[in-house]
Amino acid sequence: MSSIPENVRYTETHEWVRKDGDRYLVGLTDHAQHEMGEIVMAELPEVGAEATKGDAMGGLEAVKTAEDFFSPLDGEVVAVNEELEANPSLINEEPFEGGWLFAVKASDDSQYDGLLTAEEYKIHIGE
């Protein structure tokens, strides 16, 4: 069983989103990191890049697979997790904490409320 904390929202593409002051942190869910296996490289967006809900913001390389990740919200990328450059396995080890990917300043906060709840995400992944 994957860890599916209730204090974050989810996307169907397996990102989690957490409100963090006036920005939102975005990461990969525990379920998704487990499916991908050991992540060995994280290609992150540029700070200042425009974020469009549903658009690919970067990619993750695991030993056997590669997956893009997507912005859950419209807005602007205001920070990226630079720790991942040296230590991409943080995404596997602490998907909801040290393994966050990027932070977005949303242009429409109401989009957050439209994201999946933990309960809905659980159903989405069939757990």
Place this chain on the structure above:
Amino acid sequence: MNKKTPLYEKHVSLEATIQPFAGYLMPIKYGAIKKEHMAVRESVGAFDLTHMGEFRVTGTDATAFLDKLLTNDAAVKNGKAYYSTMCYPDGGIVDDLIVYRIGDQEYLMVVNAANLDKDWAWVQSHLQGFDIKVVNESDDTALVAIQGPRAQEVCVKLTDSDLDSIGYYEHTTGKFAGVDALIARTGYTGEDGFEIYMKYPDAVTVWDSVMEAGKEFGIIPVGLGARDTLRLEVGYPLYGNDIDHSTTPIEAKLGWVVKLKTDKPFIAREVLEQQKAEKPGRYLAGMEVTGRGIPRHGTPLYSGDRKVGIVTSGTIAPALGKAVCLGYVERGFQKRGSELEAEVRGKRISVKVVKLPFYTQGSRK
């Protein structure tokens, strides 16, 4: 319905990630692929490779038959093995395989699991005119590989056979963990190691004995995931990725297993002879990734704006800490130092052709 190897329950109890592969439920990994990979590079790991196919060829024409079917020369001494390709008349590859010479008139062909049915049909269609018998022993032959610099220290505890006298690509038959086995110093990892062939009912005994004997060396089970990264790190081609019907051994830089020096008329000989003389339009090359990203099977390769090749396998190389790939490039670009670009997720990343193997510190003897 996928088949289970006799070690399936072992894999389940080890909580392996199990997936269907070539008609078998096979362990892909038991924990982390990188950890399994490094265990084989640094100490020793054990693999269940029972999915591989085994055909036993016996009879007065056994050597002549293999010399017709395969591109490499079957005239090796008893107790030796050889690697070969098996080609279609057009030079495309049916499969690549290891052949063990058991006796004057007996060989064991070990073929890729994914090609088993195709290979069997191919072998059957060429029997005419040869005084031989070919038996498909795949369904009751298990294979356990023990690979890594400490493999011999593990195996020596389990057999009375003199392992020191078995060189690389040599084998013997004898007792291993108390059961009848073919004991071969072969493998697909770039490390020293043994491949042990036995009958299905003996597989659990062998597996348990190997794990017990290997305990002091930190032996761990290794899945097909690390098998793939291990072989790629030493530049060994994988059928279905790097070689197939659309590629020839000359293009794949496997010319060393195409024996043109003999006068034996094997299938595709003329075509391959001509291709070697005229030089093919493309070659398989090994590339190190100098940019960020991992090119994978199907990733296009560019020189400037021109597409000059395609990646056939790519991975992070755990023992090297960088990404590497194999791919076909137009003749000229296969030269060492050639700088190309791979298009990964819409972005160009730099790759550079290097000498194979990527990893050169292997313990292979």
